[in-house]
Amino acid sequence: MSTPSIPFTASPSWPLPPGMRATRATRALGALYQAQPQATLSVPEVAVALDAAGVQVNRVTVYRLLDRFAAAGLLQRQIDGARVTRFALATQGYDGAAPRFECGGCHRQFRLAQGSARMQAALRPLLRTLAQAGHENLAVDIAVHGLCAGCAHPEGAA
Numbered sequence: 001m002s003t004p005s006i007p008f009t010a011s012p013s014w015p016l017p018p019g020m021r022a023t024r025a026t027r028a029l030g031a032l033y034q035a036q037p038q039a040t041l042s043v044p045e046v047a048v049a050l051d052a053a054g055v056q057v058n059r060v061t062v063y064r065l066l067d068r069f070a071a072a073g074l075l076q077r078q079i080d081g082a083r084v085t086r087f088a089l090a091t092q093g094y095d096g097a098a099p100r101f102e103c104g105g106c107h108r109q110f111r112l113a114q115g116s117a118r119m120q121a122a123l124r125p126l127l128r129t130l131a132q133a134g135h136e137n138l139a140v141d142i143a144v145h146g147l148c149a150g151c152a153h154p155e156g157a158a
Contacts, residue, residue, distance in 0.1 A: 016072075017068075017072040017074075020068060020072065024055055025050065025055050025057045025061060025065060026065065028050050028053050028055040029046070029050065029065050029066075029069065030074075031053075032046065032049050032050070032053070033075070033089045037089050038088075038089075038110070038111055039088065039089070040078060040080075040086040040087065040088040040100070040108075040109040041086060041087055041088075042084050042085065042086050042087075043059065043062050043063060043066065043085065046062050046065075046066065046087070047059060047062045050062065066087050069087070070087065070090075073090055074089075074090055075087045075088065075089060075090055076088050076089070076090040076139075078100070078109070078141060078143075080102055080107050080109065080143075081102055081104055081107065081145055082107055084107065086109065088100075088109070088111075099111075099112045099116065099119060099142040099143070099144060100112060100142070100143050100144070101143070101144045101145075101146065101148070102143050102144070102145050102146075103146065103147055103148035103150075103151055104145055104146065104147055104151075105147050105148065105151030105152075106148065106150065106151055108148060109143075110148070112144070119142070123140055127140070
């Protein structure tokens with residue numbers, strides 16, 4: 001995965017949650033996901049991208065930033081088939097249940113927008129029933145696993 005260029009001075013287009021300071025690292029993390037809204041990045045990938053943007057933070061700080069953004073609902077935590085935790089820009093409403101495709105070869109992930117509306121409509125009664133039963137903070141994570149075109153047909157990917 002290529003490291004996106006991050007305009008560190010850019011401020012995130014979403015409001016930061018109460019108590020979260022707009023530090024240089026916080027702004028750079030927001031800018032990273034603005035630059036690549038479809039990205040699902042691991043902690044090491046985020047650390048490399050921040051470093052490339054001139055924001056030097058240690059791994060613990062990267063974990064804390066990602067955890068805070070996920071707890072605030074700005075990022076969505078996903079665990080891929082290799083058990084690597086990845087973070088993607090959270091979508092609002094039932095769109096958070098958008099399915100994704102994960103390649104078993106390169107572990108890249110792609111959001112699948114097509115068919116998402118029908119799947120979300122099918123999930124609404126289930127989520128409503130769970131909420132009526134008193135369950136809270138419901139999250140749906142649907143992943144389709146296989147090989148992406150580049151891994152399945154490497155001779156065609158040049």
